[in-house]
Amino acid sequence: MENFLEAAYAEAAAGYAEGGIPIGSVLVHRGKIIGRGHNRRVQKGSAILHGEMDALENAGRLPAAVYRECELYTTLSPCPMCSGTILLYGIPKVIIGENKTFMGEEELLRSKGVQVNVMDDAACYNLMQQFIKDKPELWNEDIGV
Amino acid sequence: MENFLEAAYAEAAAGYAEGGIPIGSVLVHRGKIIGRGHNRRVQKGSAILHGEMDALENAGRLPAAVYRECELYTTLSPCPMCSGTILLYGIPKVIIGENKTFMGEEELLRSKGVQVNVMDDAACYNLMQQFIKDKPELWNEDIGV
Secondary structure (H helix, E strand, O other): OOOHHHHHHHHHHHHHHOOOOOOEEEEEEOOEEEEEEEOOHHHHOOOOOOHHHHHHHHHOOOOHHHHOOEEEEEEEOOOHHHHHHHHHHOOOEEEEEEOOOOOOOHHHHHHOOOEEEEOOOHHHHHHHHHHHHHOHHHHHHHOOO | OOOHHHHHHHHHHHHHHOOOOOOEEEEEEOOEEEEEEEOOHHHHOOOOOOHHHHHHHHHOOOOHHHHOOEEEEEEEOOOHHHHHHHHHHOOOEEEEEEOOOOOOOHHHHHHOOOEEEEOOOHHHHHHHHHHHHHOHHHHHHHOOO
16 A cells, blocks of 8 residues: 555655645545645645645545545644644544644644544655745745744 | 625625535725635535635735735635634634524634624525525535535
């Protein structure tokens, strides 16, 4: 089986190669990736296409029953927007590459019954640190700072 | 000055005329609309373009300082995704057409210091009721039910 966090990281790396913010995500349903995405702020001038949102958008319109059998992999702890989207669709499990760079709404997710696993992945962390060192203003824009 | 809730309603009505889900939104900065949008689930096959998200996306990339001077008008109480986005960007005030059809995360928003005004607007309510009567499955898909 494909390593899903590696697939999310590959999305992040692809975004970085495009000059974008290196955060990637994949939506997995019953052991299969049904949506892949990465942050598109730079590439599409988007205010809402974080990696997780892009993966969900690329998965297309799905019935609620599908989301409830999904796992969402993301290279970075999900912000309030992406966490709210996880709650809207009732995605029961989120696997996070790292949360040292940014601590998202993990507690909110857990309080609503979402299983949250943090992998403390060095590759995810190092890519974000390299990006933030290069472009701190772009990172701040992405998280509303 | 333009009536901003009427502008959000006009977006909702435009979406309905397109065969879509009739929820509209406008983002207002210092008394001027800088983003207009409506739900695009049907029109774009989108899982994330709720009315509020579409208005924010159409406003384009903005620095955090601008969002902090904005008001977001929406015809319907904002779901967890849209509420999370309001929190991500620190939008301080949300004006809601109605919350009888759907009660969103108003308490979460208030708990984080967002001013939330509910207008109990009959036109917003009646449009949603008409839509849900026609297409209940589409409405359920939009709110993850």
